[in-house]
Amino acid sequence: MQITAKTQKVGLLGWPLGHSLSPAMHNAAFAASGLDYIYLPLSTPPNLLSQAVAGIRALGFVGVNVTIPHKVAIMDYLDEVDISAKLVGAVNTIVVKEARLIGYNTDADGYIRSLEQAGITIAGKSAVIFGAGGAARAVVAGLVGADIASVTIGARDQSKADGIAQLFAGAVPVNGVAWDSSAFAAALSQTNLVVNATPLGMYPAIAGQPSVPWDLLQQSVVISDLVYNPPITSFIAEGTRRGHTVVGGAGMLIEQGALAFELWTGCKADTQVMRQALLAGLEAINKN
Numbered sequence: 001m002q003i004t005a006k007t008q009k010v011g012l013l014g015w016p017l018g019h020s021l022s023p024a025m026h027n028a029a030f031a032a033s034g035l036d037y038i039y040l041p042l043s044t045p046p047n048l049l050s051q052a053v054a055g056i057r058a059l060g061f062v063g064v065n066v067t068i069p070h071k072v073a074i075m076d077y078l079d080e081v082d083i084s085a086k087l088v089g090a091v092n093t094i095v096v097k098e099a100r101l102i103g104y105n106t107d108a109d110g111y112i113r114s115l116e117q118a119g120i121t122i123a124g125k126s127a128v129i130f131g132a133g134g135a136a137r138a139v140v141a142g143l144v145g146a147d148i149a150s151v152t153i154g155a156r157d158q159s160k161a162d163g164i165a166q167l168f169a170g171a172v173p174v175n176g177v178a179w180d181s182s183a184f185a186a187a188l189s190q191t192n193l194v195v196n197a198t199p200l201g202m203y204p205a206i207a208g209q210p211s212v213p214w215d216l217l218q219q220s221v222v223i224s225d226l227v228y229n230p231p232i233t234s235f236i237a238e239g240t241r242r243g244h245t246v247v248g249g250a251g252m253l254i255e256q257g258a259l260a261f262e263l264w265t266g267c268k269a270d271t272q273v274m275r276q277a278l279l280a281g282l283e284a285i286n287k288n
């Protein structure tokens, strides 16, 4: 592709960026769409974040993605924070509109879209989540927004699960419990969806998975893993072996990226092209 003065710039603010696959996914989608955009890795140490944000504005970027460790700190430098980011408590996408920086979060909707892509509907169902970090909070926001009937968050530290539950408890019951409690086992025996929102099973410790008492689960339960490296985790493989419908974490990563692409360009992203780029990138990383 030819980069000219007209090429629109987006990128990724994070530190360290290491093996991020967002540039590969987005540049593949831009090429497939014929849009004259480029997605740049913008490695930014925490002490230079405010200067980097000024640079985004000064250099005429259309927007950026934001990743660890800047997703919360960046809020201080924005002109506006959208409700999607307020609910998740973090910004993963910035759009520059008429020199104003607006922060969004596309993880919650990206997660729900990944379930929809797999033919799974959420309204009126119940979910159990392992883990109570940032990803769990995004999943709860997505599920509550998609009219789920109840959510149970289980963590090794109950106070963290309670903390997220309290943010969302309202019209929908959202409970935080310790994952070794009888309340957690009871929720698992009645749920429609089990989500791994911990890093258990992530490369290179790929044998890990949340300790699910599989015999308690109903056969119709959907198994969902947010871990996307490897694309087929031990948890997903075990769910498949036991005959459950499974949804891997690559879908959420692709869909949150596609939503950012749509915010920047106003066009739909080719998620098949993004998936191919992601899987090729993961294969290359895991080979080295």
Ligand code: NAP
Pocket: 107, 131, 132, 133, 134, 135, 136, 155, 156, 157, 160, 197, 198, 199, 200, 202, 226, 227, 228, 249, 250, 252, 253, 254, 256
């Ligand atoms: P996080 O904020 O660090 O939270 C991780 C959660 O898992 C915490 O509840 C933590 O418990 C728990 N945990 C961590 N290590 C554990 C262990 N060895 N045993 C049991 N529990 C453990 O991380 P996050 O941002 O929520 O991310 C969680 C996972 O989701 C990561 O693997 C990440 O790659 C993945 N993710 C995927 C996507 C996607 O698009 N597919 C998006 C976001 C995140 P403590 O608080 O007690 O440590």
